[in-house]
Each structure stands twice: as structure tokens, then as C-alpha cells.
Amino acid sequence: TACSSKYVLSALHPMWQGPLVAPGGNRQSPIDIRVRKSVFDPHLKPLTPDYDPRTCSQIWNNGYSFLVEYDDTTDKSTLKGGPLEDNFRLCQFHFHWGESNAWGSEHTVDRRLFPAELHMVHWNSDKYSRFEEAVMEENGLAVIGVFLKIGKRHEGLQKLVDVLPAVRHKDSVVEFTRFDPACLLPTNIDDYWTYAGSLTTPPLTEAVTWIIMKQHIEVSHEQLAVFRSLLFTSAEEEVQKSMVNNFRVQQSLQGRTVRSSFT
Ligand SMILES: O=C1NC(=O)[C@@H](c2ccccc2)S1
Numbered sequence: 001t002a003c004s005s006k007y008v009l010s011a012l013h014p015m016w017q018g019p020l021v022a023p024g025g026n027r028q029s030p031i032d033i034r035v036r037k038s039v040f041d042p043h044l045k046p047l048t049p050d051y052d053p054r055t056c057s058q059i060w061n062n063g064y065s066f067l068v069e070y071d072d073t074t075d076k077s078t079l080k081g082g083p084l085e086d087n088f089r090l091c092q093f094h095f096h097w098g099e100s101n102a103w104g105s106e107h108t109v110d111r112r113l114f115p116a117e118l119h120m121v122h123w124n125s126d127k128y129s130r131f132e133e134a135v136m137e138e139n140g141l142a143v144i145g146v147f148l149k150i151g152k153r154h155e156g157l158q159k160l161v162d163v164l165p166a167v168r169h170k171d172s173v174v175e176f177t178r179f180d181p182a183c184l185l186p187t188n189i190d191d192y193w194t195y196a197g198s199l200t201t202p203p204l205t206e207a208v209t210w211i212i213m214k215q216h217i218e219v220s221h222e223q224l225a226v227f228r229s230l231l232f233t234s235a236e237e238e239v240q241k242s243m244v245n246n247f248r249v250q251q252s253l254q255g256r257t258v259r260s261s262f263t
């Protein structure tokens with residue numbers, strides 16, 4: 001689908017932690033969320049995700065993460081509410097993780113690192129007609145971030161973990177259907193932080209309203225180890241590089257305010 005955009009593939013290089021900063025970027029992501037500096041906003045509404053598992057279509061290893069893609073040609077899997085004024089359409093979700101459980105997330109909370117972070121990517125279907133267009137616009141995208149911790153096995157995630165070996169190499173794709181992404185959200189989605197930021201991979205456009213969940217989800221050590229069995233490299237390349245540490249370095253807040261939906 002459109003949202004598995006060429007942007008992510010073309011300018012991406014595994015392990016690029018680069019000095020790559022969007023020209024004149026003053027709202028870059030990820031950031032450290034300083035809890036005591038966040039501002040409670042009583043006007044923030046509850047978030048209302050409404051996902052249809054039948055729109056789930058495939059999993060793709062794009063050489064940086066694996067994307068679970070959704071058919072975003074109609075308003076079947078949507079996100080509204082929270083800080084959002086418009087209707088947003090789910091196009092894909094993916095993760096970022098480390099080579100060890102000690103790090104891997106892109107955002108941090110008072111400098112605390114998590115072993116991994118889930119991103120659910122949505123684009124503004126009230127204002128734009130497709131993902132590629134929205135990705136270049138100020139209020140084009142909404143990404144839900146959920147931290148992962150090592151603990152009990154996540155039953156819903158296992159269906160995904162079981163097919164990962166089929167997309168071990170860069171550019172591999174496998175059909176993947178009837179997966180309800182809501183199963184990956186924490187039980188409490190009313191408590192979140194939100195701020196104006198950017199994509200964390202090229203084109204790094206400052207198009208994202210970030211919604212970071214306060215409550216994490218738990219996955220088992222074995223499940224996360226399967227993420228690490230994926231490769232950055234394609235089947236043809238001689239040297240195989242394991243897909244780990246696919247996160248961007250943290251960016252400065254540059255005067256931005258992080259709002260919280262809770263006190
Ligand atoms: O949340 C984000 N994580 C990423 O890898 C970036 C991205 C870039 C383009 C499409 C989808 C996601 S933005």
C-alpha cells in the first residue's frame with residue numbers, strides 16, 4: 001500500500017544514526033519525555049482507535065524494520081480524538097528495538113530506555129488523499145507510540161512473531177491477514193503524552209502528531225529475540241547483518257511543550 005512508502009526504503013540505510021537533520025528542523029523526533037515538564041491539558045479527548053482486522057494485508061521487511069501494512073484505500077481502520085482534530089487512517093505499524101534488552105526504544109521517559117517501541121502510523125484522510133501526500137504536510141500524520149517491556153508472552157503478538165522468519169531478508173513480503181492491531185495497545189489508552197514532531201527516518205518531515213502511551217505492553221524475551229533474527233540485508237548480499245538497533249538518536253526539544261492527558 002501507499003504507506004509502505006518508497007521514502008522509507010530509498011533514503012534508508014540500516015544503522016544510519018546520522019547527522020541527517022531535516023533542513024531547518026526545529027520539531028524533530030524522537031525526544032526524551034521529561035514527565036515533570038509535561039503540561040496537563042484538560043481539553044485532550046479520549047483517543048478512539050477503530051480498526052478493522054480485515055484491512056490487514058501483508059508484512060514487508062523494508063531493510064530497516066518490518067511493516068505490517070493495512071489497506072488504507074477506505075476509512076475502515078481509523079483513529080480520531082485525543083489531540084487530533086481530523087480523521088486519520090491506519091496505514092502500517094512497525095517496531096524499533098535494540099540488540100539487547102537494555103535499549104531499543106526511540107522515545108525515552110525521564111531518560112528511561114525500553115527494549116522496543118511500537119509505532120502505529122496513520123495519515124490525515126480528511127485533508128489528504130494518500131499517505132505520500134500527507135507525509136509532507138504539517139498535520140499529515142499521527143503516530144501512536146507504545147513502549148515494550150520484557151515480561152510475559154504477548155499472545156496477540158505471537159501470530160506476527162510466527163511469520164517473521166518468512167520475511168527474514170530485506171525486500172521480502174508475505175501475506176498477512178486478519179490481524180487486529182488493537183491487541184497491541186495497552187489496556188489504558190487514556191493516559192498519554194502528545195507533542196508535535198517528525199518522522200524518525202528519512203524524509204524526517206515534521207508532519208507527525210505523536211501520541212505516546214504512558215502504559216507499556218509486555219512481550220517475552222523469546223518473542224523479542226525473533227525480531228532480532230531479522231536481517232537488514234537482502235538474500236543476495238554476502239554479508240548478512242542482523243536487524244537490531246534500528247532507532248534514531250534523540251533530538252532536542254527546541255522549546256516544544258509535551259502535553260499530558262493525565263495529571
Ligand atoms: O514513526 C516513525 N517510524 C518510522 O520508521 C518513520 C516512518 C517513515 C515513513 C513511513 C512510516 C514510518 S516515522
Ligand SMILES: [Zn+2]
Pocket residue numbers: 094095096119200
Ligand atoms: Zn517508527
